[in-house]
Amino acid sequence: MRSARQFIASLALLLAAGSAGAQAHAEDAVSYRDAYRAMVQFEKYGGPKNLLVSQLQVLPKERGALAEGLQLLLSGRSTQLSLPLDLLGRTVFPLQKAAYDDNAALSLSRKGLGFVLRPQVSIAVRPDGVYDVLELRAGCAQALGFARYVDASQRARQCAGVRFVFPRKTEGGARLRRPDSGEQVLAPVIGEPDDFPAVIYRFQAGAERGQVATFNAPLAILPLFE
Amino acid sequence: MNKLLSFVLSAGSLASGAALAQTPALNLMPDGSRDMYVGLGVQSAPRYEGTGSRKVSALPVLQVEWSNGIFISGMSAGMHLSSSPTVEYGLLLAIQPGRDESGAGTDVDGIGLNATAPPAPLTPFARGETPARLAGMDEIGARLQVGAFYNTYLNPQWRLTSSLLVGAGREHDGARLDLGVQRLAFATGERHRLSLTAGVGFVNRQFNETYFGVTMAEASRSRFQAYQPGGGLQDVHLGARWNWTLSPSWMLTSNLQAKRLLGDARKSPLTERSTNLTVSTAIAYRF
Numbered sequence: 462m463r464s465a466r467q468f469i470a471s472l473a474l475l476l477a478a479g480s481a482g483a484q485a486h487a488e489d490a491v492s493y494r495d496a497y498r499a500m501v502q503f504e505k506y507g508g509p510k511n512l513l514v515s516q517l518q519v520l521p522k523e524r525g526a527l528a529e530g531l532q533l534l535l536s537g538r539s540t541q542l543s544l545p546l547d548l549l550g551r552t553v554f555p556l557q558k559a560a561y562d563d564n565a566a567l568s569l570s571r572k573g574l575g576f577v578l579r580p581q582v583s584i585a586v587r588p589d590g591v592y593d594v595l596e597l598r599a600g601c602a603q604a605l606g607f608a609r610y611v612d613a614s615q616r617a618r619q620c621a622g623v624r625f626v627f628p629r630k631t632e633g634g635a636r637l638r639r640p641d642s643g644e645q646v647l648a649p650v651i652g653e654p655d656d657f658p659a660v661i662y663r664f665q666a667g668a669e670r671g672q673v674a675t676f677n678a679p680l681a682i683l684p685l686f687e
Numbered sequence: 688m689n690k691l692l693s694f695v696l697s698a699g700s701l702a703s704g705a706a707l708a709q710t711p712a713l714n715l716m717p718d719g720s721r722d723m724y725v726g727l728g729v730q731s732a733p734r735y736e737g738t739g740s741r742k743v744s745a746l747p748v749l750q751v752e753w754s755n756g757i758f759i760s761g762m763s764a765g766m767h768l769s770s771s772p773t774v775e776y777g778l779l780l781a782i783q784p785g786r787d788e789s790g791a792g793t794d795v796d797g798i799g800l801n802a803t804a805p806p807a808p809l810t811p812f813a814r815g816e817t818p819a820r821l822a823g824m825d826e827i828g829a830r831l832q833v834g835a836f837y838n839t840y841l842n843p844q845w846r847l848t849s850s851l852l853v854g855a856g857r858e859h860d861g862a863r864l865d866l867g868v869q870r871l872a873f874a875t876g877e878r879h880r881l882s883l884t885a886g887v888g889f890v891n892r893q894f895n896e897t898y899f900g901v902t903m904a905e906a907s908r909s910r911f912q913a914y915q916p917g918g919g920l921q922d923v924h925l926g927a928r929w930n931w932t933l934s935p936s937w938m939l940t941s942n943l944q945a946k947r948l949l950g951d952a953r954k955s956p957l958t959e960r961s962t963n964l965t966v967s968t969a970i971a972y973r974f
Binding site: 490491492493494497498501502505556557558561562564565566567577610611612613614 | 714715716717718719720722772773839840841842843874932934935936973974
């Protein structure tokens with residue numbers, strides 16, 4: 462009985478503090494320092510990464526919000542930046558000591574819109590839209606190397622392929638050119654209504670040769686691990 | 688003495704905070720930078736380990752990390768030496784609160800984020816309002832413990848932790864080994880993060896003799912019978928920490944820890960209640 466009273470008293474202590482905190486919850490912003498810590502790991506990584514790009518991705522709680530020209534705002538005592546977001550909510554994250562030391566805040570240009578941030582590593586998009594299969598394999602291997610570097614549980618996974626993500630209003634297909642068997646069209650897959658069309662190219666066993674040529678520039682090329 | 692040590696710990700870190708810089712494992716902040724939380728809250732805890740009598744007291748919060756790997760987290764400090772994001776190891780210093788006839792043990796808390804410090808040091812006797820309770824027992828000064836920690840991440844959410852500290856006890860020869868597993872902060876909402884811990888503590892004979900033993904001399908002048916404990920498994924503990932990020936600068940950090948004394952510590956005449964709960968909450972500012 463005494464222990465029950467102690468427990469209830471303890472919970473009351475926590476809840477009382479929680480109520481006080483709720484009133485102090487004022488601004489809709491997240492810490493630049495937390496984002497910096499997540500993003501700088503890629504910069505510190507010493508393995509091969511020349512085929513990769515690292516970006517910060519904003520995931521708004523409201524679907525469709527990214528189509529409205531949303532921007533990520535970096536606000537500190539000595540730093541004020543507007544970071545444009547692409548259709549996937551990604552932006553190049555500025556690693557700035559001044560913003561870190563200021564404990565700067567990251568917020569969205571549309572107030573009141575909840576969001577979370579996450580780092581995203583993808584394979585760099587080529588301007589000519591033509592990707593050698595060996596290069597895609599190498600890009601996926603580089604991404605897997607980084608994933609294993611930051612997450613020990615990824616060591617058992619292998620590269621299975623890549624996913625080309627396209628804007629909704631463009632033709633999102635690609636063509637696979639093999640030296641021995643001609644061309645094969647890779648049709649886009651569309652999932653949920655709000656999902657972006659994507660072409661999945663799975664690596665074949667053995668030393669596959671060929672090229673993947675996209676009809677239009679993809680938004681991102683994401684590695685697939687299995 | 689304990690209050691003085693706590694003050695020195697706080698004042699020292701605040702004074703040097705502007706000069707140095709870093710974080711755990713590899714350097715995840717700009718060179719020359721630091722990350723610091725300072726706050727104040729309340730704690731409800733047993734008056735001493737093993738009693739059902741509780742007290743509510745003020746709880747300072749301090750956590751500082753510098754870019755060179757040095758960190759302070761509550762009553763512990765140390766330095767990260769690893770360059771891998773999946774393994775952490777390094778040197779550790781911790782203060783073991785002392786004890787007098789009225790009890791002892793002022794705590795300073797961290798906020799749990801990225802900290803590799805072991806669970807808060809055992810405070811077998813907290814400063815209480817029942818001076819007669821420990822009348823006749825020897826006074827034991829606060830002890831600076833030295834040691835090391837080694838943590839390995841199973842994945843970014845789970846890590847196995849271990850730490851060894853030596854230097855507690857009457858003759859500075861008490862040793863404590865902590866082994867644990869942590870589910871690191873996971874988002875329960877945009878601004879809420881909850882982390883869970885479970886672990887066991889092993890101590891040597893000298894540690895238990897100091898904090899749970901009763902010498903013949905103490906028995907002759909106190910209400911306790913002589914008791915000479917051995918070493919071994921001392922406790923098992925479970926903990927939950929809830930961090931509520933109110934803004935990039937303000938955080939509400941709350942901690943709940945259940946600890947059950949085992950082995951010879953549980954059998955000590957000083958132990959009236961083997962399982963106890965400590966709960967705290969504090970508001971912290973990020974500098």
